[in-house]
Amino acid sequence: MPANRNSNANKPFKGDRILTWRNDTEEVKPLLAFVSEKMPDKSRNDLKTWLRYGHMMADGMVTTAFNAPVPPGAEAKVNVSRPFVTLHHPRLQLVYEDDDVIVVNKGYGLLSVGTQSHKKEISAYDIIRNYIKEKDPKNKLFIVHRLDRDTSGLMMFAKSQEAQETLRHNWNNMVLDRLYVALLEGYVKDDSGFVKSYLAENSQFVVYSTDNPEEGKLAVTRYKVLKRSHGLSLVEFSLDTGRKNQIRVHASEMGHPISGDHKYGAKESRLHRLCLHARTLRFAHPITRKDMHFEIPIPGKFLDAVKN
Numbered sequence: 541m542p543a544n545r546n547s548n549a550n551k552p553f554k555g556d557r558i559l560t561w562r563n564d565t566e567e568v569k570p571l572l573a574f575v576s577e578k579m580p581d582k583s584r585n586d587l588k589t590w591l592r593y594g595h596m597m598a599d600g601m602v603t604t605a606f607n608a609p610v611p612p613g614a615e616a617k618v619n620v621s622r623p624f625v626t627l628h629h630p631r632l633q634l635v636y637e638d639d640d641v642i643v644v645n646k647g648y649g650l651l652s653v654g655t656q657s658h659k660k661e662i663s664a665y666d667i668i669r670n671y672i673k674e675k676d677p678k679n680k681l682f683i684v685h686r687l688d689r690d691t692s693g694l695m696m697f698a699k700s701q702e703a704q705e706t707l708r709h710n711w712n713n714m715v716l717d718r719l720y721v722a723l724l725e726g727y728v729k730d731d732s733g734f735v736k737s738y739l740a741e742n743s744q745f746v747v748y749s750t751d752n753p754e755e756g757k758l759a760v761t762r763y764k765v766l767k768r769s770h771g772l773s774l775v776e777f778s779l780d781t782g783r784k785n786q787i788r789v790h791a792s793e794m795g796h797p798i799s800g801d802h803k804y805g806a807k808e809s810r811l812h813r814l815c816l817h818a819r820t821l822r823f824a825h826p827i828t829r830k831d832m833h834f835e836i837p838i839p840g841k842f843l844d845a846v847k848n
Contacts, residue, residue, distance in 0.1 A: 555676060556621040563610045571598045572606040574616050594623035600636045602626050613830065625675045632667050635694065635834055640703040640827045642668060642681075643696050645836055648813050652686040652695060668697055684708070688785065690800075693720070693818025694834055698826070706826035711782070716831070719820035720777040720787055721766070721838050723845055724796035725806060728773040734762045735790040739783045746803065747785040749793055759783040761790040769846040772799060772810070774838075776819075787816060799845075811841050 561578045563569050575596065576587055594602055599614040602624045610616045615638075617624075627634040631647035644664065646652065651663035665681065672679040682704035687695050698704035707714055737749035738756030750756045760780035767774040773796060777787050785804070791797055792804040798816050800809040822833040 554621075556619050559618045559620060560615055561617075562615050563612055566612050568612070569610040569616075570606065571596060571603065571608040571610055571616055574610050575618060578616075579618075590618060590620075594626065595619045597624055600638050601634070625671065627668070627671045629667050632664055635836070636832070637699075640700045641696055641698055641825065641832075642672075643694060643821065643832075643834055644668065646687055646692060646695050648690050648692040651689045653683055664695070665697070672699065685711075685782070687818055688788075688814070688816075690814035691720075691816045691818060692839065694821040694836060695818065696821065696823070700827075703826040707823075714824045714826065715782075715822075716824065717820055717822035717833075718779050718782070718818065720779075721817050721819050721842060722775055722777060722787065722791065723799040723811070723815035723842055724773045724775050724791055724794075725799055725808065726771065726773065726796045727768045728763070728765050728775060728794065728796050730765075732762075732764045734760060735793055736760045737790070737793065739786060739789060741784065747783070747789050749789060757781075757783055759786045759790070761786055763794075767846045769848055772846055774842060774846045788814075810845060815842060815845075817842065 561574070563574065572587060572591060576582070576584065579587065588606070590596055591604055591606060594604060595618055596603065597617040598608040598610050631650045633645040634642070635645055636643040646664050651661055653665045654661065654663045665683065669681045672681060679699065680701070682698040682701060684696050684698050684704060684707050687693065698707060737759060738751065738753050739747050739759045740750050740756035741747050758781060762778045762780065764776045765773055766776055779786060788798055788801055788804045797805040798814060800806055800811060800814045802809070817839055819838060820835045822831070824830070825832050
């Protein structure tokens with residue numbers, strides 16, 4: 541009789557054996573040298589083999605670089621059971637992960653979380669959940685915030701209920717900085733400024749501004765123009781509040797809708813996408829209270845669009 545190919549499916553999950561060390565010095569440590577200090581009985585060749593095949597992690601990221609930095613207060617990990625499970629997806633990149641939070645770079649056109657009207661469409665939540673379940677079927681994933689489907693950039697999920705509840709109840713205090721960049725139609729007159737209004741949503745799910753505090757929720761958006769060229773303005777936005785479609789509505793209210801945002805008044809779609817990107821995310825870690833600061837580049841196509 542042929543062997544059952546699914547015989548492993550009924551076997552109990554055997555957890556990985558992961559060794560962890562924190563860098564308690566004031567110096568940045570190269571990963572391989574740091575692990576070698578902690579495992580003096582292991583040969584250099586054995587450690588290099590582990591590194592080459594993805595058994596090592598530095599500051600929340602799996603790496604094969606011997607000199608990957610382990611900053612002060614950060615951790616180095618070695619999985620002695622198997623290579624660390626890694627996340628590979630063309631529309632989602634892992635930026636940081638620990639036992640409580642996970643930060644990713646979401647591509648435009650990818651839902652953050654599935655909806656009733658898009659049940660069969662894969663979302664960032666689905667991709668990350670599958671990834672952490674492969675590491676351990678008991679792992680769970682919790683929603684913390686969302687990005688619009690057509691907005692790219694940094695977003696965070698919680699991996700523990702304690703982290704989710706702490707972030708949810710203290711979001712405005714714990715999220716220290718969120719910066720976005722966008723290409724706006726036309727030339728924004730002032731180099732910097734802010735837009736303040738109350739945002740409400742109609743029955744067609746279109747968010748709009750109102751002066752009536754009883755009709756909407758207060759939203760404050762600050763902006764700084766980075767460059768103007770070719771009929772577009774490259775603008776950096778920061779949020780004092782985090783309302784649905786806030787930047788999109790306020791950009792339109794400025795008279796300069798986001799390029800590609802036909803829902804809120806854009807006349808063209810030069811890059812064939814909504815040109816809004818979540819570039820910076822800084823928050824207090826919900827468990828350790830460590831200052832976590834992540835920044836990814838402005839999309840190259842945004843920069844090309846305003847290149848002289």
